Amino acid sequence: MKEQKKQPELRFRGFTDDWEQVEFQSKIKLIGGATPFKDNPEYWNGNIVWLSSQEIKNKYVSNGTYTITKKAIIDNKTRMVDAGTPLIVTRSGILAKRFPLSIPTIDVAINQDIKALLFDQSKLNVNFFVAELQSKEAYILKKIIKTGTTVQSVNLPDLNKLIISVVSDFKEQEKIGDFFQKLDHTIALQQRKLELLKKLKRGYLQQVLPAKNEFIPNIRFVNYFNDWKYITLSDLFKYEQPAEYIVKSTAYDVNFKIPVLTAGKSFILGYTDEKFGIKLASSDAPAIIFDDFTVSSHFVDFPFKVKSSALKILSLQNNQNNFYFAYNILKRINYKPQNHSRHWISKFSQFSVAIPTPDEQQNIGNFIKIIDNTLLLQEDKIKKIIDLKKGYLQKLFL
Structure with a gap:
């Protein structure tokens, strides 16, 4: 050759x-x-x-x-x-x-x-x-x-x-290799910081939320003394089975800008221009998309449609409860479906969770949200460094 x-x-x-x-x-x-x-x-x-x-x-x-x-x-x-x-x-x-x-x-x-x-x-x-x-x-x-x-x-x-x-020229190889090695070390360092933040969040959640069958957490905000009360998930959330919508484009643009969500890893399947039946999730009334296949949930705060019979849309039964607090309560449920059950949502009434007063929920929800915002900032920092590396990979090699 x-x-x-x-x-x-x-x-x-x-x-x-x-x-x-x-x-x-x-x-x-x-x-x-x-x-x-x-x-x-x-x-x-x-x-x-x-x-x-x-x-x-x-x-x-x-x-x-x-x-x-x-x-x-x-x-x-x-x-x-x-x-x-x-x-x-x-x-x-x-x-x-x-x-x-x-x-x-x-x-x-x-x-x-x-x-x-x-x-x-x-x-x-x-x-x-x-x-x-x-x-x-x-x-x-x-x-x-x-x-x-x-x-x-x-x-x-x-x-x-x-x-x-x-x-x-081996010296040029070394120069380029050292450059990317430093970038990789920077990415690894930021990823370790992210893992430490996630560990910190897990630790805080164990302290600010009661253990199973307990009525008070280990750590509380000042001036809160009452026991938490147990309710079922069906008392906390209501859910609906959404209709399925057609994906008209795999790319976002001015004509096709409403995300169509699906089960599985892809989550956003594509985009559509259909406005009928849109679920508008705002910061005041966000939604949870619940995946019956994997028993996972996604916190959604943008307009969306759904194309999957496996997804359910959850919202609060009582608007006095704090949605962000409730979302983290939901994620604590430890359940593995048997035989790939698609009906975990029907078992809501079988699971009980402890909740405090709406005011205490608000404080806990805001606290967790601060941590999550820090996590998002750290994830964004890592993404920017990775994107920077991708750009240099294209420019420094043939």
């Missing part, structure tokens, strides 16, 4: 050499692993970290759900991989949306759904190459991921033919 030479849109100062474009397989060797026989106790709970696809999420990985022994390595086809060797997921449902890639910080073993990428790291900088692959994620998802009967997988022959960029 004749090599092509190009330059990216954006360069660091002092670098002017052309970039070479070559096939993936000319620089990278793929090796896979395996799962040791699970019924052999001599293979498990050793001191070797064994990774499966579920552990390949963040840029760096240092531990897994399971550990294995040296005997498992000797007797099986699982492989040991040196620290600093990039790992990709080659078979998983996550490949429908993402192309997971991680760098282990310790020596690890891998299973059959992971491939390790081996190359001469004295000629190809690891962080540079990882960013290179990340810059091609959209192409990989569209052209190289194939859909099987159960899960998605990487078409390895196509991956081997993927055109990658190689910079002959």
